[in-house]
Amino acid sequence: MSTNALPPIVDADTWQRQLDELRAREKAATRELDAIAAQRRRLPMVRMPDYVLEGEDGPVRLADVFDGRRQLIVYNHMWFPGKEWQCSGCTGFTAQFTRLEFLDNWDARFVIVTQGPIDAALAYKRRVGNRMTWYSTANSPFGADVGAPLGGGFAVNVFLRDGDTVYRTWHTNGRGTEQLTHTFALTDVLPYGRQEEWQDSPEGWPQSPAYSRWPSSKDVAAAYGQDGAGA
Template sequence: MSSNALPPVVDAKAWQRELDALRVREKAATRELDAIAAQRRRLPMVEMPEYTLQSAEGPVRLVDLFEDKKQLIVYNHMWFPGEKWQCSGCTGFTSQYSRLDFLAQWDARFVIVTQGPIDEALAYKERVGNPMTWYSTAGGPFGADVGAPPGAGFAVNVFLRDGDKVYRTWHTDGRGCEQLSHTFALIDLLPYGRQEEWQDVPDGWPQSPTYSRWMESQKYAELYGADGA
């Protein structure tokens, strides 16, 4: 990092003018996100067939994942067979959600579904200290049908229940998941941002190869999980 990697120093009035100019764009982005959410609420939905998944207590139907709630968010966690440490991005993303009981006020749950066998998935959950409820779709078509087939990527899916019928209402993957994360929201507030080489930054700002600052799954285990305990 250059010794000159510092924002210019100005007086308080000049700083406020620059902040006010930025605030115009921030408010416009907020209004656009409101409009996107309004469009999302108007999306049609598709009825899902019956699926059987595995839970810590044994086989469950997809509708059972809702418990007594009407809405369900599912994070499809990447899984690599035979590996002790699973996707660091998925591990880090889901480590943020330590307190989810508040969703009950909105008649919703948020759970993890992975392609890993349930016993291995639960062992990994314990290893990295993940407090979410995990289910497995190993050997079943659910993951593939919602954009997260075996050996492939991660996804977020949202479902709505009407009685015993389940409907898929929304899906995203890749950087579409960022809006659900506070990790990058906090880092993007910092003067140096994510410090990844693809970002637009002033000359001399610290930059590293993409993903190089991301923690490995072992580190999450050291911080939060059974390995750390």
């Protein structure tokens, strides 16, 4: 007999009945997310100054970061000067975005902006095998102005461009970024979930400290970077 922690074993009818009960809650949550998205579409916006960032090819105005699109998602990647390995959460989160061309159909673009100097940022991008487009705000107040100062946390900001004028329409940080990743969506449907100690799980379920299962920046580099299999 198995000594592993397992869910109760029931007949198919009992399983289906309990699944249907859960499905009702899942559908209610989906409708709530739809309502939240509807409210998000009705948010006012704030006009932004004419910031200049640093890109791979030199200085670039914020309006030109859109690359002709009207909508822009920015992931503000944490940066700590002098560190070989930057934030593992940011590194792992952004490593998963390898195909972003589909956003063209929505007149949108998704890029990384970091407080690190552009040369160091691009070197780190190569080291960890990141496929996104990176910009630096090391010589601009942009990062601090949108909730991502040097040595501070990560953030997601969304902008809308009207001609050469840019507006800030949405911002989130912390667990608010989870809706943008498939990592947690996939692990949350597993029987054991994320397997982190803070989660409400049945007695005996495998659990470990928060973040302990997340890949380190070095792990990401080994898998996707210059010396990894994904290079």
